[in-house]
Amino acid sequence: MNVLIVYAHPEPRSLNGSLKEFSVKRLRDAGHAVQVSDLYAMNWKAALDAGDSVAHTTGDRFDPSRASKYAFENGLQSADIAAEQAKLKWADAVILHFPLWWFSMPAIMKGWVERVYAYGLAYGVGEHSDARWGDRYGEGNFAGKRAMLVVTTGGWESHYSPRGINGPIDDLLFPIQHGVLYYPGFDVLPPFVVHRTSRIDEQKYAEVRNALGERLDNLWNTAPIPFRAQNGGDYRIPELTLKDDIAPGREGFGVHVK
Template identity: 35%
Template sequence: MRVHLVHAHPEPRSFVSAMRDVIANEFIDMGATVTVSDLYQMGFNPVLSARDFESRKCSDYLVYALEQRHGYETGSLSQEIRDEVANVLAADVLGFTFPIYWFSVPAILKGWIERIFLSGPMYGGKRLYDRGGLKGKRSFAAMALGGRSHMFGSAGIHGDLETGMMRHFFQGTLGYVGLAVYRPFVAYHVPYVTDHDRAEMLDGLRRYTRDLERQPQMVTPDIGAFDHTLARR
């Protein structure tokens, strides 16, 4: 099994970085091959632009998704993108470690998604959700935030975390390109708890990682339930 981790935190000694290391070590202990894209350490550029393409299908007007398709088909994507796309396509499991910022992922991870999840090979037209280009691969996330667990859910002030606040990531990104999506590991109130509490969280993450295949999967739309215009039948 090949696991690729995409890590988004600027501090190498952070709790989120410790989560990355716990996940990597658990998978290695289980015999997996693990690769890591540490986006801040790499200096990954999150800003998409015309410079992402060494040659263009249309040189005078940029339609980014169409140029992604052309760049993939012709091998003219920038080297940074080619390297990351190769990691994604080689992986059986994609994992993401990040803090929640402003109801979302860090900007550097959002930019990675926009530049690396290519129109064409990964999604397009009706090739989405259970027909997406990454169907057959699995994904998960380990997230940390300052909020308390009671702030989330149907009675919480922020609403549901996974299918509300972060739906854009789990359904609208991972599920959209065909990945099976495991329920995430969430570490709550991290900056405000004791070292003992954080150590217990990491022990829980070890158990989560070892039992990943038995974690519940999130539900994404069934394209067969929709017609050619993607209206429900």
């Protein structure tokens, strides 16, 4: 199988860097083809702007969505964007590997998503009507592919527990897992999260590495998070709210998981 690892950490000798190298070797040793987008090493441009289309004329009003759509449809995207899109199309599975900084992914990785997820590729796909509201949330161009987060945090596991001060880790990762990944169609696997990174000694590192290895070995066997499909009958369309008989009396992120 083909695996794309999108990796964001500025220090190759970090825990993140070591785990990324371990992942590449583990997957290749198992016979998989692996590509790595090391965003810091690539000096990836994070800001989405008019320069992302080679057709933009100076002085024209810049509309990000319209410009993305036109550039994608007409082969006028900047070369770095097109190259990353080719990797996404090639991949059977995508791993986003990053440290949790200020409750989200690093800015450079967010910029990768904003620039690479073009209109017509990751959004703006499918019929929009009273019966369907696009091919998204379980459908889309990435349907049939798998995705997983490998995330490190400085905080303790208890800090990210259901009653922890930082909020439940599943809630913090929901915009990434449900939005960035499930929205364009990926089957999203439960995340692999490493806590309290500053206290990882050799023994703990070995435990983390072995646990990650098991997750990578089962990348195609692990059951994905059972998010509700937008067009699967649970939501009113076009309001896109859950029907009254679905998870009655409940609210919040959790209601979108079966």
